[in-house]
Amino acid sequence: MKVSVIIPCYNEEEVLPLSHKRFSQVMGSTAHDYELIFVNDGSKDHTEELLLGFANDDPHTKVISFSRNFGHQNAVSAGLHNCTGDIAVIIDVDLQDPPEVIPQMIDTYLKEGSNVVYAVRNKREGETFMKKFTAKIYYRMLNSLSDYTFPVDTGDFRLIDRKVLDAFKQFPEKHKYLRGLFSWMGFKQTPFYYTRNERAAGRTKYSIRKMFSLASAGIFGFSKKPLK
Ligand code: UDP
Ligand code: MG
Numbered sequence: 689m690k691v692s693v694i695i696p697c698y699n700e701e702e703v704l705p706l707s708h709k710r711f712s713q714v715m716g717s718t719a720h721d722y723e724l725i726f727v728n729d730g731s732k733d734h735t736e737e738l739l740l741g742f743a744n745d746d747p748h749t750k751v752i753s754f755s756r757n758f759g760h761q762n763a764v765s766a767g768l769h770n771c772t773g774d775i776a777v778i779i780d781v782d783l784q785d786p787p788e789v790i791p792q793m794i795d796t797y798l799k800e801g802s803n804v805v806y807a808v809r810n811k812r813e814g815e816t817f818m819k820k821f822t823a824k825i826y827y828r829m830l831n832s833l834s835d836y837t838f839p840v841d842t843g844d845f846r847l848i849d850r851k852v853l854d855a856f857k858q859f860p861e862k863h864k865y866l867r868g869l870f871s872w873m874g875f876k877q878t879p880f881y882y883t884r885n886e887r888a889a890g891r892t893k894y895s896i897r898k899m900f901s902l903a904s905a906g907i908f909g910f911s912k913k914p915l916k
Pocket of ligand 1: 759
């Protein structure tokens with residue numbers, strides 16, 4: 689079985705050397721073939737240079753580079769459209785979601801025969817009160833506006849199989865809310881509980897404007913109530 693790991697990166701030169709090492713160690717320790725797809729989302733620092741260096745030395749590393757910053761959701765989508773694995777794992781580059789749990793997620797996928805294993809945060813280390821508070825209010829609001837109930841404490845960190853990948857590739861919309869879309873799509877979905885860590889290096893790349901854009905994609909994409 690081949691595993692594609694999709695890793696979006698925007699101005700991540702500080703964390704990249706450590707991340708590449710951790711992702712390579714973890715995936716190299718499994719019995720599966722793998723590819724690490726780093727998507728450089730129009731970074732202005734040395735992210736692209738670093739990534740091309742890794743790809744040069746390591747046949748498992750692949751790089752997609754955007755001409756400008758198109759946003760996290762588009763970076764992940766590009767990785768999903770271009771991966772070749774039997775399964776794909778979406779994960780941030782900053783090590784907040786520990787790569788070490790990927791083998792456990794694969795075990796859960798194999799044991800449960802699920803199509804999606806979505807990671808649920810049972811603890812959020814190092815996140816501000818404001819971030820946790822706004823997240824709580826937002827997901828409560830989204831669930832009350834939407835006809836569909838989304839799992840809480842769940843971001844984009846998840847494993848999806850080829851069946852779900854192929855279905856995903858048929859969605860043409862540009863302003864995507866991926867965590868909502870994958871949850872709404874159906875198939876057999878299994879939660880996987882884990883502890884979210886602090887960012888290993890660098891600072892958040894999600895500005896307030898980007899957070900609003902993501903939040904609005906969720907509400908406009910999954911609720912008819914504001915329109916009515
Ligand atoms: N990211 C991206 N494009 C952007 C903003 C962020 O590709 O425009 C990536 C970033 O490099 C990271 C992931 O998306 O891998 C999540 O961003 P971040 O960790 O900064 O968000 P936070 O965890 O603070 O919400
Ligand atoms: Mg982060």
